[in-house]
Amino acid sequence: MADKCILLDHGSGGLASQELISSLFVKHLDNPTLRGLEDSAVLERPAGRLAFTTDSYVVDPIFFPGGDIGMLAVHGTINDLAMRGAQPLCLSLGLILEEGMALDDLERIVVSIAACCRDSGVPVVTGDTKVVPRGKGDKIFINTSGIGVLADGIDISSKNAREGDVILLSGTMGDHGITIMTRRAGISMQGRLESDTRPLHRLVQRLLEGLPGGVRTLRDPTRGGVATTLNEIAANSGLGVELREEFLPVRPQVRAACELLGLEPLYLANEGKLLAVVSADQAETALRIMRETDEGAEAAIIGRMVGGKAGRVVITTPLGGMRMVTPLHGEPLPRIC
Amino acid sequence: MADKCILLDHGSGGLASQELISSLFVKHLDNPTLRGLEDSAVLERPAGRLAFTTDSYVVDPIFFPGGDIGMLAVHGTINDLAMRGAQPLCLSLGLILEEGMALDDLERIVVSIAACCRDSGVPVVTGDTKVVPRGKGDKIFINTSGIGVLADGIDISSKNAREGDVILLSGTMGDHGITIMTRRAGISMQGRLESDTRPLHRLVQRLLEGLPGGVRTLRDPTRGGVATTLNEIAANSGLGVELREEFLPVRPQVRAACELLGLEPLYLANEGKLLAVVSADQAETALRIMRETDEGAEAAIIGRMVGGKAGRVVITTPLGGMRMVTPLHGEPLPRIC
Incomplete structure (x- = not known):
């Protein structure tokens, strides 16, 4: 040229x-x-x-x-x-x-x-x-x-979550968001921060094959992060979401950067992670299938769908405390993706 | 809001x-x-x-x-x-x-x-x-x-034009381009200039129904105008294009604005016109079908595909002169669409 x-x-x-x-x-x-x-x-x-x-x-x-x-x-x-x-x-x-x-x-x-x-x-x-x-x-x-x-018979939607279903996250939270954020702020952290951008269609195919009829909802928590996506699932399904704080996977260097910048990893964008809502009896199988893949090697069960708290997401802390997780309000970082 | x-x-x-x-x-x-x-x-x-x-x-x-x-x-x-x-x-x-x-x-x-x-x-x-x-x-x-x-059997492509095929234009040239151009230049012309933006899928369906197997090529001459699109058809089909200048439909107010600004309507963008290459024996039918529609009311036969001038577009003037019509080179107007 x-x-x-x-x-x-x-x-x-x-x-x-x-x-x-x-x-x-x-x-x-x-x-x-x-x-x-x-x-x-x-x-x-x-x-x-x-x-x-x-x-x-x-x-x-x-x-x-x-x-x-x-x-x-x-x-x-x-x-x-x-x-x-x-x-x-x-x-x-x-x-x-x-x-x-x-x-x-x-x-x-x-x-x-x-x-x-x-x-x-x-x-x-x-x-x-x-x-x-x-x-x-x-x-x-x-x-x-x-x-x-x-394919015929596949029906995956955030409306399909049922009471008692288990919520899995395919890996750590916030890697993409914090990478863009620290780079824009000119901050250099100990430990490597990098975006998690990757395709998830192969992981999804393995889940669909391994859990016939058991996968209710799949969502990738991009802009607005895990918190906002779970709020959408709660709103669309008419159920509540209960998360266990100690189960949420976050890399140490991401947690350190979040503490430095006063951010919550639950709201940071991810570009290579999915949330899966699966029937409770298939949750362990789903976790095993995810962990057998590169994309899902750090997958975790993070919570469940509950009745009686329609449209709300609550998180329980290791000490037994509870707090509401609202959808993202206000833009923490424009042009994240 | x-x-x-x-x-x-x-x-x-x-x-x-x-x-x-x-x-x-x-x-x-x-x-x-x-x-x-x-x-x-x-x-x-x-x-x-x-x-x-x-x-x-x-x-x-x-x-x-x-x-x-x-x-x-x-x-x-x-x-x-x-x-x-x-x-x-x-x-x-x-x-x-x-x-x-x-x-x-x-x-x-x-x-x-x-x-x-x-x-x-x-x-x-x-x-x-x-x-x-x-x-x-x-x-x-x-x-x-x-x-x-x-639908099965439909094969419309700029590669399909054949020697002897006739070229139709569904209406006047340059209406969109000159409208944006005069508006940006702050020029006010006598006679109404307005964009020709409109959908052409109904006109196309009527042509396909009315000329079974007779429609070889359809292209909408947007950026780069009729001249550039015809050059692409010539290049892709390995044939030449011969245009008759006096058959090219241009509104008087568009022609006047072009003369004022030193522009050639052949290179101006259109947003509601199509070029059709059809078999010679169906050209009159194609013209009739077009003229029966709102979109094609001002359609015209403007030229034909010829052998021996592969990839080139020439135009003959009413006085018998001939000139080459090259593809657009240099940007006459950015952000036209």
């Missing part, structure tokens, strides 16, 4: 756009469907119902320990499909670039997207690039939408 | 986000699939292959004669699906809002999106909202992705 940075011309739809598409997107993301470069991608008739989701990614900084904005955009949308029990089929990729963005940074992000697509087996099949003038954007915003296929 | 403008908190994923979703998005865009508000929408198993497309909209100004950014976002993605011959099924809606955007403007756009969805019969089934700090965006950027269903 002759130019060193993004020009308005790259978003014109003319020659410069075509050069960007062939020298960058087709080069790294190539697959037979994308290669057509028509107005829409065409996909074979799917073998089930569809799941469809969209997310925009505006994280700042665009590169951070453990990942980058492209990685989030692939994993986040795959995970949203997986949380309905769907097998992710393909992604779209919509970029909004700021004039003056370094082409090297863009290429690094596209290479990262390509690696995530290969690793997760979910291709980008259609895309779009717009360029806005300097000062009207911030380097790069990414939208990924995704289509997944939902 | 108590607040008068968008706050960072509206993008937090917490309470303020939920308030925005219920008071604005669910209120205006309501449908059974969207109402679930899960991580993904679930759709019934489709009756054919899928078309999948994505587009981001960054137009400036966000309101303009004949439309707004929300209208473009619905129509543009519907049209990208229709250009493969697909019946649009549903849309996703991803918003990136700038802190400080007037809530009234956002509501006006959501109301417009809702009206376009109702009018076109294509619902928004899943969405996402992010907020970036003041000065890191520009009021609102919208991504819409869309899924369509492709």
Whole structure:
């Protein structure tokens, strides 16, 4: 590429756009469907119902320990499909670039997207690039939408939780949120902090296969964290949630950073964790299945669904105290994902 | 809504986000699939292959004669699906809002999106909202992705054009581009200039029904205009394109504005027009079908596909002259859509 940075011309739809598409997107993301470069991608008739989701990614900084904005955009949308029990089929990729963005940074992000697509087996099949003038954007915003296929009989929803069901968390809380936060604050902590960004669709498939009919609800606690997601599950199911504080998995370095910054890990974003609500008799099986995977190696049973406290989340402390956990109110950190 | 403008908190994923979703998005865009508000929408198993497309909209100004950014976002993605011959099924809606955007403007756009969805019969089934700090965006950027269903036997592609095929344009050129351009330049013209934004999926269905097997290629000449789109058709089909200048439909007020600004209507963006390449023996039928519709009332036969000039577009003038029409090079106007 002759130019060193993004020009308005790259978003014109003319020659410069075509050069960007062939020298960058087709080069790294190539697959037979994308290669057509028509107005829409065409996909074979799917073998089930569809799941469809969209997310925009505006994280700042665009590169951070453990990942980058492209990685989030692939994993986040795959995970949203997986949380309905769907097998992710393909992604779209919509970029909004700021004039003056370094082409090297863009290429690094596209290479990262390509690696995530290969690793997760979910291709980008259609895309779009717009360029806005300097000062009207911030380097790069990414939208990924995704289509997944939902096998017959799968019905995963936050409405499905039942009284007595057990709640599992697939790993530690707050790794992504605290990584972005300390990086933005310029704080350096002892012990490595890095984002937990990763795809969860394989873990979900193992749960669905291992617990037929036993998985009620799957949610990934991203923005707003575990606290906000559990409040949504409580509200949608008309039940209460009881958590045991001592069971909540948090890395020591994340806890230390939270104490320093006065933050609660329950509200920090995660980008590679899921909450699963499963029937009580299958909870131990679910825990075993999770722990057998890389994604769920640090999984824990963290609480249960209870009657009589509809829509509320309470946490019991090791000393027997109890407190309410409300949904996130006020933005602790903009542009976390 | 108590607040008068968008706050960072509206993008937090917490309470303020939920308030925005219920008071604005669910209120205006309501449908059974969207109402679930899960991580993904679930759709019934489709009756054919899928078309999948994505587009981001960054137009400036966000309101303009004949439309707004929300209208473009619905129509543009519907049209990208229709250009493969697909019946649009549903849309996703991803918003990136700038802190400080007037809530009234956002509501006006959501109301417009809702009206376009109702009018076109294509619902928004899943969405996402992010907020970036003041000065890191520009009021609102919208991504819409869309899924369509492709009936068996339909194969519409810019590769399919054959020598001797006839090229039709469904109406006048440049209305959208010149409207945005004069508005941004603060120029007031005699005669009404307004965007041509509109959905084309119904026109496409009538063409497919009326010309079984006769429609080779459909493309909507948006960014880069008719000139750039025809160059892509020529390149992809390995044929040449011959246009007749006197057949190209342009409104008098658009022509006048183009002369004033030194612009060529062939390169101006359209948001409610399509180019159709059809077999020569069905060209008159195609023209009649188009002219019977509102969308195609001013349709014209503008040229044909020829051998021996692979990848090139030439235009003949009324005096018998000939000139090459190259793809757009250099950006005549950023943020046109």
